[in-house]
Amino acid sequence: MNHDDLRYGNLKHMQTAWSEATPGVVHASWSGHRTACGKSVVEAKPVYESHPRDITCAECGATAVFDLNTAREHARAVTEKYEASGAIRHDFASSFREEAIEAIAPKAFEMRRNGESWNKIATDFLLIAASGEDGTSRFVGKVGQAVIDALEESEFPEGY
Structure with a gap:
C-alpha cells in the first residue's frame, strides 16, 4: 500500500488508470506507469x-481517499506501548501495523x-x-481501532 507521501492529499495529480492484470477494474495512479496497488x-x-x-x-481507493501515513502513526502509538513493556518486538510491531492497514x-x-x-x-x-x-484480541482491537480512527480522521471530504 501507499508508502509515498505524494499520493494522499495530492488528489489533484491523481489519474484513474487501468491495468491488463485486472480487466474492468479502475485503479489510481500518480505516475501513469504504476497503479497505487503496484x-x-x-x-x-x-x-x-x-x-x-x-x-x-479497493487498495487504490484506500490509498487515494485516506492518509495511510496518519494510520501508521496512530497504530505506532499503540504498538510502541507494547514494545516498551517488552510484550512485543519492534520487527513484529512494524509488520503488524502494516498488515492491519493493508x-x-x-x-x-x-x-x-x-x-x-x-x-x-x-x-x-x-x-x-x-x-x-484475551490479551491478543485486545491488542488486535486497539491497533485496529487506531487505524480506523485515523482513516476516519483523514478521509477525503468530497465524497467518492
Whole structure:
C-alpha cells in the first residue's frame, strides 16, 4: 500500500488508470506507469478527468481517499506501548501495523463507498478480528481501532 507521501492529499495529480492484470477494474495512479496497488498501467485518464469516485480497486481507493501515513502513526502509538513493556518486538510491531492497514483500509474504502458509517466499520472489525477477551484480541482491537480512527480522521471530504 501507499508508502509515498505524494499520493494522499495530492488528489489533484491523481489519474484513474487501468491495468491488463485486472480487466474492468479502475485503479489510481500518480505516475501513469504504476497503479497505487503496484500493477502496470496500460491506460490512464488525464488528471482533470479523474476522480476518486471512479476508482473500483479497493487498495487504490484506500490509498487515494485516506492518509495511510496518519494510520501508521496512530497504530505506532499503540504498538510502541507494547514494545516498551517488552510484550512485543519492534520487527513484529512494524509488520503488524502494516498488515492491519493493508487489511482494514481497503475494506473501509469499500464500506464507505457503499454508504456504511464509521461506527459500522469499527463494529464489524471488532466482531470479526478482535472478538475475544484475551490479551491478543485486545491488542488486535486497539491497533485496529487506531487505524480506523485515523482513516476516519483523514478521509477525503468530497465524497467518492
